[in-house]
Amino acid sequence: MSTGIVSYGAYVPPTRLSLASLAGRPPQEGGPEKAVAWFDEDAVTLGVAAAVECLRGFDRASVDGVVFASTTTPFREKQTAALLAKVLDLRRDVRTTDLGGSLRAGTRALETAADAVAAGSARRVLVVASDCRLAAPGSPLERGFGDGAAAFLVGGSDAIATFEGWHALADEIVDVWRGPRDRFVHGWEERFVVQESYVPRTVEAVRGLLERLGVAAGDLTRAALQGPDARSHGSVARSLGLAKEQLQDPLFGRLGNAGAAFAPLLLAAALDAARPGDRLLVASHGDGAEAFALAATEHVEKLEPRRGVAWHLARRRTVPSYDHYRKARGLEAGEWERGTDSGLSATIHFRERDEDLSLIGQRCRRCGSVQFPKQRVCETCFAKDDFEPARLSDRSGRVVTYTLDHFFPTPEPPTVVTITEIDGARVHLQLVNVRPEDVRTGMAVEPVFRRIHETGGRPNYYWKARPLPEDAQA
């Protein structure tokens, strides 16, 4: 039995900001761009999307632990991994951990999970790395940052790629940071960061790993190296003597530096193309650096095809202008309200968290009809208290009817509002990732987890729907 990755998933927001827009020019189709989370997305929702993809076809009850890695969790005090476990409807006795603070959090999470599985304290651990970092508008860092998430199911059997070894080193340096009162990430002079931190530490970590494994750089099938930009990424590759075809495309100009999710996303992209026997290396950097290697197994070809990194990168919508982006990310005062400090009841949320977070309805044991939300008396046959839970979040549905609400406050009106039928239950859901003129009754859709509003001064999450991708339609 060897520990490895059993399944994986990725999510890249379909909204792309052309780098030309950052310079005040019209968006350049086909030019460099970065993936940006939209107004109803954050590290949590991106992470959920990747995790749902990762768990597709796997028994959710088999997950013993969740490790969530991010530098942009929405709460300073309040765990995101526990929220994820609820959203994904995992077992109650799941062990949950948040890892943050460093851009190495994603790879740290993978080793933590691998250790737990190897030690026998968990059979399967879900690792979710997700980041939505903000740099100050107009700053050089802003150009480089992108948003995304990757998820991995780490287990001891049926791995598609097994872990071969790890090497890590810690380093204290003030290169890139975000203080307790900072909204934006700051960096010291770029040349200092690259010359004294990123390049030497990454090279040191990779060399250390190769020595430990007794492997030459030339033996690697693919190396997924995190980096702040294309030039310094190239410096590391050259120092290590890696050939161009060995390098996993770092996606600069397409994805952007996705923070703690960057190396995990590159690993997911490498797994998309991996074949049995391939040897993969992943390196990440932040307050030190680390590297690990994996060997792809015969299971890699048996894994059900999934929405990988390339799949997500192919589905894109260009943000019309930098102003649109600023409004959506709350970087300027917009007309739409993000919600006030009063109103939202934590006790109502507590009672309704099965519905709000897990999108769980109920099936009447007497008449079989499925309803949402849960209620005491059957909507159809009036039976009392005779229901079993029905999870709707992983099912597809169809639009029964809709309207385009121009009145509802949002940075990008109109809001598409639907009544969607999922397994016979009618659910009132907003529809996203669709052009209003393309909405039709009968349209096939799937639930997606999003920030619904900020009433109460904190993010509130619920589900929306998006058109079912053509390749997922039966």
Add this chain to the structure above:
Amino acid sequence: MRDKVAIVGVGCCQFGENWDQSPSDMIVDATYEAYADAGIDDPQDRIDAVFTGSIYSNKGPHECSDALKLWKPVTMVSNYCATGTDAFRCAAMSIAAGVYETVLVVGYDKPKDRGVAGPSVVMNQVRDLPMTPAGWFALCAATYFEKYGAGREDLARIAVKNHHNGTLAPKSFLKREISVEDALGARMISWPFGLYDCAAQTDGAAAAILTRAENARSFRDDPVLVKAVTVFAGPNPQKDPGNDFLSWKPTAHAAKEAYRQAGIENPMEEIDVAQLHDCFTLTELLSYEDLGFCRKGAAREHVAAGTFELDGELPVNTDGGLKSFGHPTGATGVRMVYENVLQLQGRAGERQVADASLALSHNIGGHPTACGIVILGRA
């Protein structure tokens, strides 16, 4: 219920953006008009109880009794936009049951004190979103248009009619004719509703005085009798697994019961004038069908033929309706009773429907999850 209860006085304040009036001011205006209409100059002696309704008030029943200094049994009713009709129903039942001799009904609301132009979006639950009333009521559009071929032009004609009728009602808020082109070109609120498809939210109060039918002529010679009154609840259309989004169930349920009470077999032929709940133009269109004025899917032909215009076969919303008379939530059902009483007594001026002897008012509330219907007739 039929013919047991009479209306002997009605009153209505000027509807509109009544910036300089408090709820009490409007309650007093409407009620004292109703007192005068009933020939009551000693309300302390003549009014036995008060039934009141408001959505936006947070002062409870005392707001009405304090305004009028009526220290009597006061009941406050709440049923969304059907509140006014529900207060009327409770008042009528109290008379029919023989509990009181004469009672006052007052519906009122003051939405223009809230600082927002549209309806409030109150959120205290995570799922409390995700839309506005225009969005709730627009949910029948995609399905209905698809099935019956109707479109925004049909809705626009209803807006044009109600704007026209509003110009003829002295106490209406909007007194402005519009064209079909105006309606189609207005800014979008929630597809397919443009600005003119939406009712005007206003301040206002309306009142009625009810007494036992046998005593009615001691107040006035031309009392109006309650032929039917009912308020039905229906499933939330948004989660009802059996909803086809072609009609609103509460209306169909309430209509059946109201027609049974009143002994009406053919509403189109028997009813002379009707006030329907036109919170949005499509709501009025669907109600023609849900009330049995015409078969499902046929409303469009009747709109084109002018059936429901002032000089048509069954004039609807003779005072401009919620659309242009205004929609102070709790007042609306009582305002409809006010208009129907004027019509039945031949006091509706330029908008008078000739020889009206049976009048219906239809008032829905919630998503909609409630419908109230009152049928009145000449004594």
